[in-house]
Each structure stands twice: as C-alpha cells, then as structure tokens.
Amino acid sequence: MPGYLKSVPAIGPGGKYQLRTASGEIQELEEITRDETDGEGYPLMNLYVADENGKRRLVLRELKDAAHGTVYDETVEQELAARGEKIVTYGDYQKEAQAFAMALLSVWEDGDRHGRVFEFPKCDFHINEESLRDPDQFRIVQRACQLAAHNGSTYFIFDRDEVTLSACCRLRTTITDNRMLRHPESMRFCGFQNVTINIPQAAFRASRKGRADLEGLLAEIEATMELCAQAHLEKRSRIEEMMSELGRPLYQIGRPACDGKPYVDPDKSTYIIGLIGINDAVQFLTGHSLHESRAAQEMGLTIVAHMYLKAKKLSRKYKMKFSLEESPAESAARRLAKTDMIHYRDEAAAIVKGSIDDDSIYYTNSIHLAADAPVSLVERIREQAQYHCMIESGAIVHAFVGEEKPSPDSILYLVMETFKRTQCAQLTISPEFTYCYDCFHQERGLHERCTACGSTRVFGESRVVGYFSKIENWNRSKRFGELTARQAGRYRIETADQTVLETADADAVSIW
Numbered sequence: 001m002p003g004y005l006k007s008v009p010a011i012g013p014g015g016k017y018q019l020r021t022a023s024g025e026i027q028e029l030e031e032i033t034r035d036e037t038d039g040e041g042y043p044l045m046n047l048y049v050a051d052e053n054g055k056r057r058l059v060l061r062e063l064k065d066a067a068h069g070t071v072y073d074e075t076v077e078q079e080l081a082a083r084g085e086k087i088v089t090y091g092d093y094q095k096e097a098q099a100f101a102m103a104l105l106s107v108w109e110d111g112d113r114h115g116r117v118f119e120f121p122k123c124d125f126h127i128n129e130e131s132l133r134d135p136d137q138f139r140i141v142q143r144a145c146q147l148a149a150h151n152g153s154t155y156f157i158f159d160r161d162e163v164t165l166s167a168c169c170r171l172r173t174t175i176t177d178n179r180m181l182r183h184p185e186s187m188r189f190c191g192f193q194n195v196t197i198n199i200p201q202a203a204f205r206a207s208r209k210g211r212a213d214l215e216g217l218l219a220e221i222e223a224t225m226e227l228c229a230q231a232h233l234e235k236r237s238r239i240e241e242m243m244s245e246l247g248r249p250l251y252q253i254g255r256p257a258c259d260g261k262p263y264v265d266p267d268k269s270t271y272i273i274g275l276i277g278i279n280d281a282v283q284f285l286t287g288h289s290l291h292e293s294r295a296a297q298e299m300g301l302t303i304v305a306h307m308y309l310k311a312k313k314l315s316r317k318y319k320m321k322f323s324l325e326e327s328p329a330e331s332a333a334r335r336l337a338k339t340d341m342i343h344y345r346d347e348a349a350a351i352v353k354g355s356i357d358d359d360s361i362y363y364t365n366s367i368h369l370a371a372d373a374p375v376s377l378v379e380r381i382r383e384q385a386q387y388h389c390m391i392e393s394g395a396i397v398h399a400f401v402g403e404e405k406p407s408p409d410s411i412l413y414l415v416m417e418t419f420k421r422t423q424c425a426q427l428t429i430s431p432e433f434t435y436c437y438d439c440f441h442q443e444r445g446l447h448e449r450c451t452a453c454g455s456t457r458v459f460g461e462s463r464v465v466g467y468f469s470k471i472e473n474w475n476r477s478k479r480f481g482e483l484t485a486r487q488a489g490r491y492r493i494e495t496a497d498q499t500v501l502e503t504a505d506a507d508a509v510s511i512w
Contacts, residue, residue: 006091022084069178196274274327354481403445
C-alpha cells in the first residue's frame, strides 16, 4: 500500500467514513461539507459521530492550508486521541489489501477457463522504494515476477518520487493535487486525445527544403506541434459544447459529480502529443540507427528534449497541460509509413522497416530501438530509459522473449536493477503462445500445429503493443514485419543472481 494512503480516512461500506472507539467498536460517521473550499475549489468536510446521548460530536475537521492544500485540525485530532479513538484509515486495511493483491495475481496466473492469458484487464503493478524494503510488500513483488515468468501478464510500473496513475497501454499522469491524495475516491484523470507526429516525415520535409540536418528537423517538428495544439483546441471546444447542458450527448461526464467537480474537466485534462519513428528519422539524417552510434543516440535525445520543452511552452501559452507520449501505434506505424511511400517515396524507401515487396512496412515505435537491433536486453532498457523522464504521459520497454520462459528470479533481478539504475517508467515481459481450438492445449512459442493433439486449428498470441491479442488479427506490418524483427532481436534473459545478470551478451552486464 502506498505510504501516502496509510493515514488517509477510509470510506467503508455504504460510502461511510468510520471511527474505531476505545473499546474497538466501529461506528459510522456523518459527513458534512462546509461552504469553505480548499485551494482547488473543493468543499472542506467535517466528520461527526453520534454519541450515546444522541448529540453529534466533531471527530475530524479539514482546514485549508496554503502549503499543503488540505490539513486536519490538530485540536480535534488531539481530543480524539485523548479518548482513545481513531478514524479508520486505509492503512488499517493493509493486510487485507495485500491479501487481495495476491489473490488477483493468482487469477491473472490462472487465465480464463482454458488457461489462456487475459487480454484485459491489465495487471498494472506499481513498484516504489517501499515495495523493495518492506518484507510483506516484497513478497508480493516476488509473486508478480512469478506471474511474469508464467504468462507475462505483469506490467511493472516504476514510481519514483511521485504519485502516479496508469491506464490503457502506457498512459500515466503525476498526481500533484493534495485533495486527490486525501480523497482517493475523487482520483480521476483524462488523456483528452493523442495527436501523433510523424517524425520521419518531418525529416523528409526539412530535406526537401534544403535543411537535411537537426536544425531543419526541429523547425519542422515545432511547426507540427503548433498544429497539434490547434487540433487539441478544436476538439476541446467541441467536447465542451457537447458537455455543456442537459440533453447534450456528453452532459453526464461534464456535470458536477458528488465532490462538486465534473468527471471530465477540460481544465485538468492532459493533451497528449505522440511521436513515431525517432529511430527512422535519425537514420535518415545520419545514416545510423539509434543503436549504431553514440551520435545517433544523442540526436534522438536532443529531438525528444526539444519536443519536451516545446510542450511546456505550449502549456504556458494555452494554459493547458500538454505532454509527450509513446504512441502505442498499433496501426499508425504502418499507416504513416505507407502514406510516406506515396508522397515521399525516395526518402521513405531507404528507412522504412519491414518489406516493401510484401507490403509489411512500418516505422519504429516512438523512441524505441529497432525491434531487431543486435543489442542485449540490458542495453535496450538502458538506452530507451534515457527518454522516459521526458515522455511524461507514458513509455514502456518490452522484453519480447518469444518462446523463452525466464525464471522468476531472473525477472526479479532485472526489475530491481531497472528500478534502481535507470529512469525506465515501465517494463513488461512479452512471451508468445500457441493455443489449440480443439483440445485447448497451450504452449510457449508460435507453432503451426498443436503438439498435444496434432490439430492445425491453432492460433498464436502475443502483445501487439500494450496488450495481448491474436496474431492473426494484426495488420500485415505487425504480423509479417515487426513480429519477425522481434524474433530476430536479442531479448533473452538467461540467469540472474544477487550480483550479476547474465544475458545473451555477458559483456552487457557492465552497462548497468
């Protein structure tokens, strides 16, 4: 359980706060909101208990605080302590929460009735310093690593010095509102939409203007980010109109909720700018992919740093929160590459991944190294993690282990070292499976025939981007281009102990 939640009053059955008396009895409390508000405009609350004489007694009072947003009245807290009473907090349910987490991990391990891995819901597993220090929490981390070894369900999300929420494939946001930390039931966030920039095409446009260099590319990206902002402004205007009054299609998410704030607040939403093909744009300008030279990697970092700063400028300019995200690009990586093969064929043909002949071309996802780059998993994590602090709305490193079944211990060590030694935001182990329609047998790796019953009625499954899905449903570029490249890459996790992580390239250990 996160440390910030342990002292927060818990909402119990029926939506009621509770008080534990000196005798151990649990009493429900009455919540009354006052006309006063905190710095964010939320009403402050009082909690009352009904005494034996039928009178209400104040047991908690929220106060506005300039430094911390909301604090509790110390005088009321001292009176409560003198009586031997205590507000029931989320920390009181820590053991139950941990048992529930272990039970959930077991459900993800079992899969559906045939043992097939769940596509949804995702297992977003947050890790912070406390997770690795506290023995009870560490046992849950170990269990999550067993799950990752079994079927790859676990998404390891690393929380460093901040409170984060995660959703979807990789979308995340930092919680800075003290009200949300003291009232987690009010936690909500919205990624309004993702407008993705085709970075290779920006390089092509710069080249045709006689500026085939970093400065030319950055100028094109800046102009495109301004266009992204206009797209967000137009959609925001339309959505606000649709939420504005009763009878409008989105009124229900725009009207004030029980806490006085709308479910979707355009002023609090995140307006996402995605990116695709950093690796390919750098290759076009330098002749080297990101993994092939330090100069190429430095150019990639410069591009993303420039975009990060531009997003901050846009935020100040429009008073909206703009941030970068690794676009999952389930279809956009193919669609943008195919578009460029029409309008910028000479330039694009030299750098698209996949095969032009069999129509499986695509651009490399976001800031990722090429899927088949001949680098160890450790180096891939280290290199890609350098970007993650600038990609605030979500980034991930995939370990496409294929048919390998790494040990839980090796995954645990990999996770711990990634958390301690890099700025990686999220890591997941992505295996491949074959399932049989006839006997429901499942096995690691992709096969054309069931090894149990011999049936050819089988299907393969792996992560297309941020979730598992049937490979037969992928587009041609994902299925015949990127999947083949993943299988050629070096993602193997062989063994791990307390002092060394051995991968396919033993020399890579020193990279940590």
